[in-house]
Amino acid sequence: MKIFRSNIFLFCLCIALAVQVFIAFETPIGGSFSDAVQLSMNGVQAVTPVKATLVSVDSIGELFKDLYGEPGHINLSGKSLVSYGSFTSFAKGDVLVMSIAYNPSTKAFDLVDVIRENPIMTFPMIQGLGELGRNILFHVPMSMVAFIAFVIGTIYSILYLVKRNYDYDRQARAASAGGFLFTLMATVTGSIWARFSWGTFWNWDPREISIFILLLVYMAYFMLRSLLEESEDKKARIAAVYNIIGMISAFFLMFILPRITQSLHPGGGSLVGKGAEAPLLNLSGKTHIDRTLSNMQWISVILFLFVFLWIKDIYTRILRLQDKRAEEI
Amino acid sequence: MDFLEHNSLYVVGIISAVIWLGLFTFMFAVERRVRKLEQTDTHK
Numbered sequence: 001m002k003i004f005r006s007n008i009f010l011f012c013l014c015i016a017l018a019v020q021v022f023i024a025f026e027t028p029i030g031g032s033f034s035d036a037v038q039l040s041m042n043g044v045q046a047v048t049p050v051k052a053t054l055v056s057v058d059s060i061g062e063l064f065k066d067l068y069g070e071p072g073h074i075n076l077s078g079k080s081l082v083s084y085g086s087f088t089s090f091a092k093g094d095v096l097v098m099s100i101a102y103n104p105s106t107k108a109f110d111l112v113d114v115i116r117e118n119p120i121m122t123f124p125m126i127q128g129l130g131e132l133g134r135n136i137l138f139h140v141p142m143s144m145v146a147f148i149a150f151v152i153g154t155i156y157s158i159l160y161l162v163k164r165n166y167d168y169d170r171q172a173r174a175a176s177a178g179g180f181l182f183t184l185m186a187t188v189t190g191s192i193w194a195r196f197s198w199g200t201f202w203n204w205d206p207r208e209i210s211i212f213i214l215l216l217v218y219m220a221y222f223m224l225r226s227l228l229e230e231s232e233d234k235k236a237r238i239a240a241v242y243n244i245i246g247m248i249s250a251f252f253l254m255f256i257l258p259r260i261t262q263s264l265h266p267g268g269g270s271l272v273g274k275g276a277e278a279p280l281l282n283l284s285g286k287t288h289i290d291r292t293l294s295n296m297q298w299i300s301v302i303l304f305l306f307v308f309l310w311i312k313d314i315y316t317r318i319l320r321l322q323d324k325r326a327e328e329i
Numbered sequence: 330m331d332f333l334e335h336n337s338l339y340v341v342g343i344i345s346a347v348i349w350l351g352l353f354t355f356m357f358a359v360e361r362r363v364r365k366l367e368q369t370d371t372h373k
Contacts, residue, residue: 004360005360005364010353010357010360014349014350014353017349017353018346018349018350021342021345021346021349022342022346024342024345025338025339025341025342025345026342131338138345307352310356311356314356314359314360314363317363317367318359318363321363321366321367321370324370
């Protein structure tokens with residue numbers, strides 16, 4: 001694709017990814033008052049970030065309403081919110097992201113810190129994940145791009161079988177290699193996430209097993225394509241057929257298996273009605289994910305998709321050069 | 330260590346940005362080499 005030979009486009013892509021990383025880590029996380037109560041009562045988190053709107057001031061303290069419209073009093077312990085920290089100009093109607101601690105004796109909240117005033121956007125508080133929830137913007141889009149890459153690779157393999165044009169074989173290899181790279185990146189980001197959420201880097205969870213098998217399936221594809229001692233056409237044909245079978249197994253391993261088995265991942269066992277529904281792709285067709293987070297996720301998918309297409313383009317050109325050199329020799 | 334503990338979120342963010350930047354630098358380098366090779370091939 002010629003667009004990837006434009007330095008301006010690549011520079012813009014680089015800047016867009018830097019902005020994506022900035023937004024992913026800079027956007028504050030704001031939950032609700034019920035999150036703060038639940039996490040405090042369960043002893044999970046004493047201090048919780050909450051997003052709320054300043055409604056009024058009464059005898060108990062400042063009255064806020066959280067993102068679900070639930071009211072909550074914040075006890076300032078004699079401190080004036082108007083002059084709190086570096087934030088000096090609060091008015092009624094202001095949206096604040098604050099760290100608060102629930103006080104069961106007064107059934108009010110103590111203000112610990114003001115994080116942001118009138119934020120452009122906030123990410124939801126996902127109980128049990130907290131700040132780790134930001135990884136949704138890296139791990140999930142990488143997995144999605146990996147699957148799209150495998151689909152593209154399969155389309156090129158089918159095209160090769162139909163038209164017998166070697167360039168389709170090169171494109172299929174390059175797309176599958178890109179898909180493999182993104183699967184690897186999704187595995188690494190998922191593994192780091194697992195370490196801090198579940199305690200270990202690898203749990204042999206059904207989804208982890210399926211991704212491990214998927215990596216083996218595509219490793220076998222690359223070995224098959226390079227190690228066969230047949231004519232170029234036969235090698236390409238066998239690899240194309242294998243790639244189509246690989247795609248079918250990728251679909252099964254990425255979408256079916258993790259949903260019919262009980263898993264630590266969200267959506268585990270949802271097809272048999274034993275677990276929670278998958279947040280994005282499920283049988284009821286509903287999205288169980290915050291709109292802001294979901295939008296940012298799709299933006300990340302598009303950006304990562306461009307990175308994949310760039311990698312695929314370069315690898316295809318390298319394969320073309322290699323083949324040309326081999327023909328000359 | 331105290332700095333890392335209190336700013337862990339930003340440290341992770343910077344590491345992610347550096348990894349992306351590293352990948353892009355590498356890709357740019359490969360892109361330039363491939364472009365040179367393609368040009369040499371066309372002039373042959």
